[in-house]
Amino acid sequence: MNSIGFDETRVTPVPPRLEVKNLMRSFEGRTVVNDISFAIQPGQVTCLLGPSGCGKSTTLRMIAGVEMQDSGEIYVDGALVCDTIFRLPPERREIGLMFQDFALFPHLSVADNVAFGLTSGSKAEKRARVEELLERVDLMRFIDGYPHQLSGGEQQRVALARALAPKPKIMLMDEPFSGLDNRLRDGIRDETLNILKEQDTAVLLVTHEPEEAMRMADEIALMRDGRIVQHGAPYNVYTRPVDRAALAFFSDAN
Ligand code: ADP
Ligand code: MG
Numbered sequence: 001m002n003s004i005g006f007d008e009t010r011v012t013p014v015p016p017r018l019e020v021k022n023l024m025r026s027f028e029g030r031t032v033v034n035d036i037s038f039a040i041q042p043g044q045v046t047c048l049l050g051p052s053g054c055g056k057s058t059t060l061r062m063i064a065g066v067e068m069q070d071s072g073e074i075y076v077d078g079a080l081v082c083d084t085i086f087r088l089p090p091e092r093r094e095i096g097l098m099f100q101d102f103a104l105f106p107h108l109s110v111a112d113n114v115a116f117g118l119t120s121g122s123k124a125e126k127r128a129r130v131e132e133l134l135e136r137v138d139l140m141r142f143i144d145g146y147p148h149q150l151s152g153g154e155q156q157r158v159a160l161a162r163a164l165a166p167k168p169k170i171m172l173m174d175e176p177f178s179g180l181d182n183r184l185r186d187g188i189r190d191e192t193l194n195i196l197k198e199q200d201t202a203v204l205l206v207t208h209e210p211e212e213a214m215r216m217a218d219e220i221a222l223m224r225d226g227r228i229v230q231h232g233a234p235y236n237v238y239t240r241p242v243d244r245a246a247l248a249f250f251s252d253a254n
Contacts (some may be wrong), residue, residue: 015078050223065090
């Protein structure tokens, strides 16, 4: 109790932006996501890093709400979004998604692609938001263009603008840079990260590339066979691998 009678020990801490607890998922009797738990704060990037098939995408898809977990809970800002009884539909989770294939709508203009997720507001408000985002990703000159007229890197920036348009609290990214030219990749990674940090978005980035996780993550959750085997700051995970397999995973990839 302090001098004004305020008991600081009883202040409730701010909940994480995203929290998953004990997520489990099996397919045909095989457990592919096995008791996954972690939390992400606003403005923080956590990488789920691990070899192909270890359960990264399934974890991300459950958080997005397009795959149902067998058990476990998902919370956004401390509020339950999904457990085995209650399930908030994907479009109400305030989550943005980015994938390796940019999944732009080929028949829609760049402006209409970015506006796609904007469900509220007047036409003028939507247009203003689209312009603001296209300015931010430096693609205003393509506002009336179509996806096929853009390079891979430009399409991925449109996908970022589209995902950010409804101001999601969380961005889920599944290997979003894998399809890009090596030459372009570093620039786009940095630019994407800057924009997401500016917006204070909590980011879950799925990747099988240690180098990408080292470059982008505030925290790395190393996955193997459906489990998180090590979780910590990139430097610690890299310099103090939890076992031989973790060491091999980092060195094989280099
Ligand atoms: P990662 O993204 O780490 O490569 P995934 O989460 O995509 O791994 O897949 C984990 C395992 O679950 C893989 O063995 C995959 O074949 C299997 N799997 C994923 N989705 C399904 C599904 N809908 N039906 C059956 N098996 C699946
Ligand atoms: Mg995957």
